[in-house]
Amino acid sequence: MSKPRVAIFDFADCEGCELQIANLEEEILDLITIVDVVSFREVMKEHSDDYDIAIIEGSIMRPMDEERLRFIRSRAKILVALGACATIGGVNTLRNQWTPDEVKKEVYGSAKLNETLFDVGPAKAINEVVPVDYYIHGCPIDLDEFKAVVTSLALGKKPEIPTYPVCVECTKNENVCLYELGKFCLGPITRAGCKAICPTHNSPCDGCRGILKKPETECVKDLVARYDLTYEELAQRCTVFNSGKEACK
Numbered sequence: 209m210s211k212p213r214v215a216i217f218d219f220a221d222c223e224g225c226e227l228q229i230a231n232l233e234e235e236i237l238d239l240i241t242i243v244d245v246v247s248f249r250e251v252m253k254e255h256s257d258d259y260d261i262a263i264i265e266g267s268i269m270r271p272m273d274e275e276r277l278r279f280i281r282s283r284a285k286i287l288v289a290l291g292a293c294a295t296i297g298g299v300n301t302l303r304n305q306w307t308p309d310e311v312k313k314e315v316y317g318s319a320k321l322n323e324t325l326f327d328v329g330p331a332k333a334i335n336e337v338v339p340v341d342y343y344i345h346g347c348p349i350d351l352d353e354f355k356a357v358v359t360s361l362a363l364g365k366k367p368e369i370p371t372y373p374v375c376v377e378c379t380k381n382e383n384v385c386l387y388e389l390g391k392f393c394l395g396p397i398t399r400a401g402c403k404a405i406c407p408t409h410n411s412p413c414d415g416c417r418g419i420l421k422k423p424e425t426e427c428v429k430d431l432v433a434r435y436d437l438t439y440e441e442l443a444q445r446c447t448v449f450n451s452g453k454e455a456c457k
C-alpha cells in the first residue's frame with residue numbers, strides 16, 4: 209500500500225506549531241515511515257501540489273489567502289486544521305474588535321501599503337472558508353496528539369480528539385484547583401488534550417484548545433455551583449483565543 213502524501217501549509221501565524229513538528233527531530237523518522245511529506249516550507253525546499261492530506265496552520269486574513277486555501281482544499285482528500293490560529297482563529301481574532309483600516313493605521317501609520325498584500329479583513333479560522341475534516345487543537349499543538357492524529361489518518365482511521373474539559377486531565381494530575389487559590393481558569397469549558405499543562409504549572413487555562421459545546425460534565429456543574437458562576441459567564445471571558453467565537457467543533 210502506498211503511503212499517504214502529506215503537505216503542511218501556513219497562513220497568518222507565528223509558525224510555532226510547525227516549529228513544534230520540526231522539533232520532533234528523530235521522531236520525524238517514525239512518521240515518515242507511514243507518510244510521505246511532500247511540502248513543508250519550514251524544513252524543506254521541495255514542494256508538490258500532489259498530496260492526499262493537507263495540514264493547515266494559521267488564520268485567514270486576505271482574499272488572496274482564501275483563494276490559496278480553496279486551491280489547497282480542492283487538491284486534498286483530507287484537510288486538517290493545525291493549532292489555534294487555524295482551528296478557532298486564535299490570538300489573531302483579537303484584532304477583529306477593530307476595523308482593518310483602524311488596525312493598519314495603528315500599526316503602519318500613514319505609510320503607503322501594497323493594496324494586494326494589505327487587503328486584510330477580519331481574521332478567520334480555516335472552517336470559516338473551507339470544510340475542515342479534522343482538528344489538532346492548541347497554541348501550540350501537543351506533539352503526542354499530532355503524532356496520534358497523523359498515525360490514525362495514515363492507517364485510515366478516524367482520530368480521537370477529547371470532548372471533555374481540561375479539568376478532567378487537571379484532576380487526574382492531582383492539582384489543587386486554581387479556583388481554590390482565588391484564580392480564574394477556563395479549564396471547565398475548554399477542550400482537553402494538552403494534559404492540563406497550564407494549571408499543572410500553576411497558570412490558569414486561557415482556552416487555547418477551544419470552547420467545548422455546552423458541557424454537561426460533573427466537573428463544570430460542580431465548579432459553576434461552588435463559585436457562583438454560569439457557563440455563559442465563563443464563555444464570555446474566553447477573550448484571548450476565542451474572541452467572538454461560538455463553541456468549537
Ligand code: SF4
Pocket residue numbers: 221222223224225226265266290291292293294298299346347348349
Ligand atoms: S496556534 Fe499559537 S503557536 Fe500555533 S501558529 Fe498560532 S500562535 Fe503560533
Ligand code: SF4
Pocket residue numbers: 374375376378379383384385386387393394395396404407413431
Ligand atoms: S478549573 Fe482549572 S485549575 Fe481547576 S480543575 Fe479545572 S483546569 Fe484545573
Ligand code: SF4
Pocket residue numbers: 346347374398399402403404405406407412413414415416417418
Ligand atoms: S491548559 Fe488551556 S491554555 Fe493551557 S494548553 Fe491546555 S487548553 Fe491551552
